Amino acid sequence: MVVVLTPLLSLLLILARVHADGIHGLGHWALGNLSISIGMLIMMMQFTSTYFAILPATTLYALGLGLYLNGTQAFTEKRPTYGMTVLIVGLVVVIDAFFLWQQDFRTIVVCNALIFMVVNIVGARMLLIPVQPPLRTAYWFTGLMFCLMALVFLIRGVGAMLADDAVFQAMSQWPLNKFTFFFGTIFQLCTTFGFVLMLNYKLVERMRHMAGEDWLTGALNRRSLEDAAIRMEANCQRFNLGIAMLLIDLDHFKQINDRYGHQFGDQVLAEFARIVNGSIRAGDLFGRYGGEEFCILLPNTSEEEALVQADRLRLAFEADMAVFLNKRLDCTISVGVSESSQVGMGFNQLFAAADRALYAAKQRGRNCVVTYSGLTGDADDATKGRMAEG
Numbered sequence: 001m002v003v004v005l006t007p008l009l010s011l012l013l014i015l016a017r018v019h020a021d022g023i024h025g026l027g028h029w030a031l032g033n034l035s036i037s038i039g040m041l042i043m044m045m046q047f048t049s050t051y052f053a054i055l056p057a058t059t060l061y062a063l064g065l066g067l068y069l070n071g072t073q074a075f076t077e078k079r080p081t082y083g084m085t086v087l088i089v090g091l092v093v094v095i096d097a098f099f100l101w102q103q104d105f106r107t108i109v110v111c112n113a114l115i116f117m118v119v120n121i122v123g124a125r126m127l128l129i130p131v132q133p134p135l136r137t138a139y140w141f142t143g144l145m146f147c148l149m150a151l152v153f154l155i156r157g158v159g160a161m162l163a164d165d166a167v168f169q170a171m172s173q174w175p176l177n178k179f180t181f182f183f184g185t186i187f188q189l190c191t192t193f194g195f196v197l198m199l200n201y202k203l204v205e206r207m208r209h210m211a212g213e214d215w216l217t218g219a220l221n222r223r224s225l226e227d228a229a230i231r232m233e234a235n236c237q238r239f240n241l242g243i244a245m246l247l248i249d250l251d252h253f254k255q256i257n258d259r260y261g262h263q264f265g266d267q268v269l270a271e272f273a274r275i276v277n278g279s280i281r282a283g284d285l286f287g288r289y290g291g292e293e294f295c296i297l298l299p300n301t302s303e304e305e306a307l308v309q310a311d312r313l314r315l316a317f318e319a320d321m322a323v324f325l326n327k328r329l330d331c332t333i334s335v336g337v338s339e340s341s342q343v344g345m346g347f348n349q350l351f352a353a354a355d356r357a358l359y360a361a362k363q364r365g366r367n368c369v370v371t372y373s374g375l376t377g378d379a380d381d382a383t384k385g386r387m388a389e390g
Contacts (some may be wrong), residue, residue: 006037028071036064061091115159142194153289217273225287229347242304247354250292303339332367
């Protein structure tokens with residue numbers, strides 16, 4: 001039943017591969033699973049009274065294990081090393097063919113057990129690594145199955161070295177052969193289940209990530225930005241670090257939509273997001289707060305450093321939009337800057353201060369950067385004007 005279920009899991013992985021764009025390794029695992037199941041089926045059925053069924057069976061099994069390793073590499077965003085698979089298959093073919101010719105079945109069993117044990121240890125090493133939950137559960141479960149498979153082959157190899165010569169004249173009656181075959185098939189099935197679990201968790205993680213992103217720009221949406229800001233605030237308070245905020249609005253964006261259409265306007269927004277993503281650090285947060293308004297949170301950043309970053313971004317966007325998609329555009333950005341040492345660490349506090357600075361930037365003619373600390377006494381009037389404009 002286990003051998004029959006294994007090809008069905010291969011079919012499941014092939015079907016999943018059709019819809020799991022961007023997730024690699026499914027084809028490797030599907031083919032590896034199928035190869036192993038056929039190899040085990042050949043060994044189990046014992047078509048002839050001789051042992052020549054061993055060579056195709058072990059070759060297919062070795063190929064399947066190699067594809068497992070390649071699939072695991074691809075799944076974890078590493079380049080598959082197919083030379084490793086060729087080496088595994090080549091060793092098994094050469095060793096088994098030679099000792100079949102010598103009629104030395106004990107050495108065949110010992111060598112195969114040793115090779116397959118090492119391969120399973122390599123597979124376990126690939127997966128028993130630090131990784132964020134919930135993927136960690138799936139990674140470690142599958143890695144544990146590789147470990148158990150390695151243990152089965154260790155027991156098989158040691159048992160073969162200690163067994164009497166008479167055992168290898170009737171291996172189908174060897175109790176340890178039945179024991180290792182049974183538990184090997186069970187752990188083999190669980191290994192494939194583990195990979196399906198890895199795939200499931202990765203798809204869930206991707207969906208969660210997509211739900212938190214703006215579909216057009218790839219920036220965090222408003223809710224995700226605010227949630228991430230809470231975590232950033234906690235981390236910065238723990239290490240006594242400041243936070244700066246850039247609140248950005250694309251100038252004259254409505255005119256671009258009216259003149260060239262909303263699809264062209266979407267391209268402008270996507271281009272702005274590309275420029276931002278190319279200029280911020282890994283720990284910074286970039287979100288689309290609504291419409292053509294964007295927000296960037298910069299941990300461990302002073303107001304002066306945020307001002308420099310904002311002006312660099314302003315100049316880059318202005319230069320990029322001078323001629324965009326063969327059209328001359330009058331599209332710039334206005335930026336309001338706030339910093340936690342002046343207004344507090346909370347997202348709402350930073351946003352309110354940056355919002356006042358952004359309105360002042362618009363009042364001063366747009367295409368400029370204004371800091372909250374640089375506001376004059378007319379800041380309250382600016383706030384009222386901003387509310388009226390809203």
